[in-house]
Amino acid sequence: MDRKLKSGTLGITSWVCALTVLSFQFLLGFFFPTFSMALQTLVDESSVGESKAKCVCSFLQELNDAVKAKFIEEYPQALIETNSSFFSQFTLVVATQLVEDSMIKLDRICREANVKLIFARSYGLTGLVRISVKEHMIIESKPDHFLDDLRLNNPWPELKRFAEGIDLTTADPVAHKHIPYVVILVKMANEWADSHNGRLPSTREEKKEFKELLKSRMIALDEDNYREAVEASFKVFAPQGISQELKQIIDDSAAELHHNSSDFWVMVAALKEFIANEGAGEAPLEGSIPDMTSSTEHYVNLQKIYQAKAEADFLVMEQRVRNHLKKIGRETKMISKQTIRSFCRNARKLKVCRYRLVEDEFNSPVLSELQKYLADEEYIVAVGFYILLRAVDRFAANYNSFPGEFDGEMDEDISRLKTAAVSLLSDLGCNGQTLTEDLISEMCRFGAAELHAVAAFIGGVASQEVIKLITKQFVPMSGTFIFNGIDQKSQLLSL
Structure with missing residues (x-):
């Protein structure tokens, strides 16, 4: 069973564990004070003075x-400072409520150990989730919308022969209305190509003309199969061959195999050969x-x-995979x-997902993207929270407390946090940029509190990403997820 490490404070950590069903190990170094009991879930009064890790794990x-x-x-x-090898035993680490310096160090440790890592943080009415994995390959990406693989614009011989054996001009009305739209489109596309120098419809006018041609072959108003053919006619217009994204994958340098190549890249190498040979593109x-x-x-x-065509393609692919395994000296x-x-x-x-090191993002984000977010009204609050979540760590490093933790220092903390944020923006190449006074004041008003509602939401988001990474199904998010609890918005920043 996959093992996961949860590090951090109670809120997010508890929700991640409650929402994922795997083995896990808590790493917590705090005790429950009496005054916090009214604010806690998953614990009771007997937990006062006990280790958070022990109590939450039990409940x-x-x-x-x-x-x-x-x-x-x-x-x-x-542990990050003194026992970095501790983290190598896990499949995935979920690190919550870590400050920037610890995030950078843990990220390096997990990269070297090839351990998947998710950062999650809840801070007042904002929070973030960030995945860090050197490379994550997905076979079952399960996109919401994807074109059926019917090859209507590039039928193979058996499909052509089947279509040719069905008469679209039959006088039998029952037979005519039960011809599959796949057959209708294959035959009509072939007819169109014969009269257009082998070309399929490409312009807007040609596509409209093709649809009218389909409608003209109807012999009754209740022929659902022809209506389906008209609705699916865009599948004839779709480009032949593979997508640009798939081409980038098969041309990736990782497809140049060696003894330690992963199974995924062995199959990609076989796929590249298949597309160039038996697949004809x-x-x-x-x-x-x-x-x-x-x-x-x-x-x-x-x-x-x-099914027969799919099986034939599989057998060719299987043989190519076996040949590649033999070449690189594996069973x-x-x-x-x-x-x-x-x-x-x-x-x-x-899908192949690769993530920048957190240190690289923090030290040299994609400046054009950062400037775009800062100038965009839709993203200004999200990127503002992103900057401020880093600025509060600088603040804490300088003053040994987070802004707003002590009521009597609120005005001074606002000024100090603004200075830290402006300095951070300058370090990132955004000289002269600043954040709104309201946002900075709100960040101070949060006082580094971890609210249950926000922690539950951030924990839920992190849990979804855990499941994606462990099962290797669906596509994990590619940037830094920012939750804006003030406006109830969630946005992804690619930096």
């Missing part, structure tokens, strides 16, 4: 007996077809044709058929 385990949980009574910062066929108006016979036969069966089949089925949707 969280009651939510799911199957989850394995441990705790360590230690300050995360102490296309990825392996997925092999599924959507529901459509059709006779049972036509639909089943069409389904078999797609040829070490990548299972099931994995290769899943890779083939999702080949058009592959």
Whole structure:
């Protein structure tokens, strides 16, 4: 079972654990004071004076007996400084409420150990989530919207022959209204290409003309199959071949294999060869077809044709994968058929995510993006909180407390925090830039408080990203997630 480390304070840490079902280990170095009991969840009065790690670990385990949980009574910062090898035992580390210096050090440690890392922070009415992984490869990205892999604009011989065997001019009205739209579009696209020098519709006028041509072949108003063909006609106009994103993946330097190449890149290398040879510019066929108006016979036969093509592509890919494994001196069966089949089925949707080191982002963010955010009314509060969450750490390093922690020093803290924020912006290359007085005052008013509602929300967001990274399904967010609790907005900053 994957192991996760939770470091930080109670709020976010508790919610991340409550919302993910994995084994975990707490790393907390604080005790519950009496006055905080009214503000806590997952604990009771018996927890007063006890270790947060011990109490929260015990109560969280009651939510799911199957989850394995441990705790360590230690300050995360102490382990980061004195025992960096401790973190290498984990699959993923969730680090909460760390200041900038500790974030940078922990990020380096996890990168060297190839451990996935998620930072989460709740601060008053704002918070952030930031993933840091050297490389994360996703086969099952599960996009919300993706074009069906029907190859209507580039049919293979078996599909062409099947379509040619069906007469679109049949006089039988029942047969005519039960021709699958896939067949209609393949035949009509071929007819169009024959009369247009082999070209498919490309201009707006041509696409409109093609749709009118489809409508003209209807012999009754209730022919749903032809209506489906008109609605799906854009699939004929779609570009042939692979997407630019997939091309970047197969051309990536990581596809140049060596003995330690991951299974993903071995399959990518095989995919590159397949596309250049058997695929004739296309990825392996997925092999599924959507529901459509059709006779049972036509639909089943069409389904078999797609499945047969997908199986043939899989067998070619499997052999290429085995050949690559042999070339790099690894066991040829070490990548299972099931994995290769899943890779083939999702080949058009592959994703590779790479994240900058936190230190690189902090020291040299993408200046053009930072300036764009600062000038954009939609992003000014989000980027303001991003800057201020870093500025409060500078403030704490200088004054041994966070701004607003002590009521009597509020006015002075506002001035000090403004100075820290302006200095930070200047260091980042945004000379002359400043943040609004209202936002700086709000940040001081927060007093570094960790509110349950905000912690729960940030913990929920972090939990989703944990699941994505561990299961390698869906695409994790690519930048720094900022929550603005004042305006109830969430935005992603790519810096």
